[in-house]
Amino acid sequence: TTYIRDLYKKGSDLEDQEIVVSGWIRTSRASKTFGFIELNDGTYFKNVQIVYDENLSNFEAVSKLSIASAIIIQGKLVLTPDAKQPFEILATTIEVEGESTPEYPLQKKRHTMEYLRTIAHLRPRSNTFSAVFRVRSVAAYAIHKFFQDRGFVYVHTPIITGSDAEGAGQMFRVTTMDLENLPMSDNGQLDVAEDFFGKETNLTVSGQLEAETFALAFRDVYTFGPTFRAENSNTKRHAAEFWMIEPEIAFADLNDNMDLAEDMVKYIIDYVLEQCPEEMKFFNERIDKGLLDRLTHVLSSDFVRVTYTEAVEALKNSGETFEFPVFWGADLQTEHERYLTEVIYKKPVFVTDYPKEIKSFYMRMNADQKTVAAMDLLVPGIGELIGGSQREERYDLLLNRIHEMGLQEEDYWWYLELRKFGGTRHAGYGLGFERMIMYLTGMGNIRDVVPFPRTVKNAEF
Numbered sequence: 001t002t003y004i005r006d007l008y009k010k011g012s013d014l015e016d017q018e019i020v021v022s023g024w025i026r027t028s029r030a031s032k033t034f035g036f037i038e039l040n041d042g043t044y045f046k047n048v049q050i051v052y053d054e055n056l057s058n059f060e061a062v063s064k065l066s067i068a069s070a071i072i073i074q075g076k077l078v079l080t081p082d083a084k085q086p087f088e089i090l091a092t093t094i095e096v097e098g099e100s101t102p103e104y105p106l107q108k109k110r111h112t113m114e115y116l117r118t119i120a121h122l123r124p125r126s127n128t129f130s131a132v133f134r135v136r137s138v139a140a141y142a143i144h145k146f147f148q149d150r151g152f153v154y155v156h157t158p159i160i161t162g163s164d165a166e167g168a169g170q171m172f173r174v175t176t177m178d179l180e181n182l183p184m185s186d187n188g189q190l191d192v193a194e195d196f197f198g199k200e201t202n203l204t205v206s207g208q209l210e211a212e213t214f215a216l217a218f219r220d221v222y223t224f225g226p227t228f229r230a231e232n233s234n235t236k237r238h239a240a241e242f243w244m245i246e247p248e249i250a251f252a253d254l255n256d257n258m259d260l261a262e263d264m265v266k267y268i269i270d271y272v273l274e275q276c277p278e279e280m281k282f283f284n285e286r287i288d289k290g291l292l293d294r295l296t297h298v299l300s301s302d303f304v305r306v307t308y309t310e311a312v313e314a315l316k317n318s319g320e321t322f323e324f325p326v327f328w329g330a331d332l333q334t335e336h337e338r339y340l341t342e343v344i345y346k347k348p349v350f351v352t353d354y355p356k357e358i359k360s361f362y363m364r365m366n367a368d369q370k371t372v373a374a375m376d377l378l379v380p381g382i383g384e385l386i387g388g389s390q391r392e393e394r395y396d397l398l399l400n401r402i403h404e405m406g407l408q409e410e411d412y413w414w415y416l417e418l419r420k421f422g423g424t425r426h427a428g429y430g431l432g433f434e435r436m437i438m439y440l441t442g443m444g445n446i447r448d449v450v451p452f453p454r455t456v457k458n459a460e461f
């Protein structure tokens, strides 16, 4: 069997050759004596046209096949230089492997994204989602390739953990308790000691703390895995389950961290543009008109680097009225982030050195004692794509922050020990994989870049 991907690669080399292709009918039309099928076999974004006529032994049956039917075609490849497609296949036999019915929900007309979410088991067969999920796969590979080519070690951090990596309390609890027979102690309280064979546990919000242990052994490491946030935010950019890439580098500071992030983002864009030209053309035409220009511009420009203090000044001086007020000390909201990157700077922007109060306990305290060595990468259309920092490597300062934030020292004993035994400068960041896919494709909702999204009230599939 020849894959359609290879037909497009080899094209005229296969002229007049007998070949076999198999796939699913995308469209079909037939007259009394001949018929046309647009076939997609999943290996390529484009379809191939199958032409057949009444000499086909099962002509009647084939001409009545519904969209989505699975068929195997034997035939001859003929070049059609004047047609829309460079070639077509003249079928000599068409074998029906699996019929479909007229109730198949993905008919030719365009459907809304909302509707397609209700048929998550079928939507990968549509053009849009076929493009999204191939880009997702290629981008994942690009990320591994970027880090592996640079000698980074890929570390698998745990999904079930006993510590809160962000200290923000947004965790899903994991329990082995029999929920029908909850163990109550005498005072009627839940006996949580039963939680995970005796330990209170949750789904990870980030693999960062564990990745730091590996960075202090392997120097340059990264994670790439699922993370979970029990935040009840119903936005287009938040999911309860999302994938995160978290590099961690030793003997490195915040500038090294920004350099790495900038190189990585550019590498992913470049790789996807090169590997998925048909999909990217489709997004540019059908989903987001300026996409290709914007992405190619990103490749050739330096990202802006400003401090939080400068960003707040720029927002205040913009004369724009925001829903959330802008003042030094306030966290930047999505509207501020988008204004900075879409209106003021018009390209990706690193904002650094945030007030310590609005950032996590592990970020390195700056000399001013007010800000920490944090960095967020903001991009047009999305807002925050990456969050990272230089880590606090000084034992006393870290312990102080753990106490200040009301966290339990016992939960972080091993993390603290890293600072006792050869602690070094180190830094890292987290890239939200779904947000990167939104950025690459122009898709406007995180629900449409995850195969089976886990967002508020969404766990049917």
Ligand code: 4AD
Pocket: 165, 166, 205, 206, 207, 208, 229, 231, 237, 238, 239, 240, 242, 244, 246, 247, 384, 385, 386, 387, 388, 389, 428, 429, 430, 431, 432, 433, 434, 435
């Ligand atoms: O800024 P965050 O919370 O940072 C961390 O988790 C750090 N431990 C990362 C590190 O330094 N190693 O999350 C990092 C990124 C965000 O910039 C965003 O792109 C994405 O993860 N993200 C989400 N994506 C989808 N849905 C959510 N609920 C997300 N929360 C964060």
Ligand code: MG
Pocket: 376, 384, 386, 387
């Ligand atoms: Mg963040």
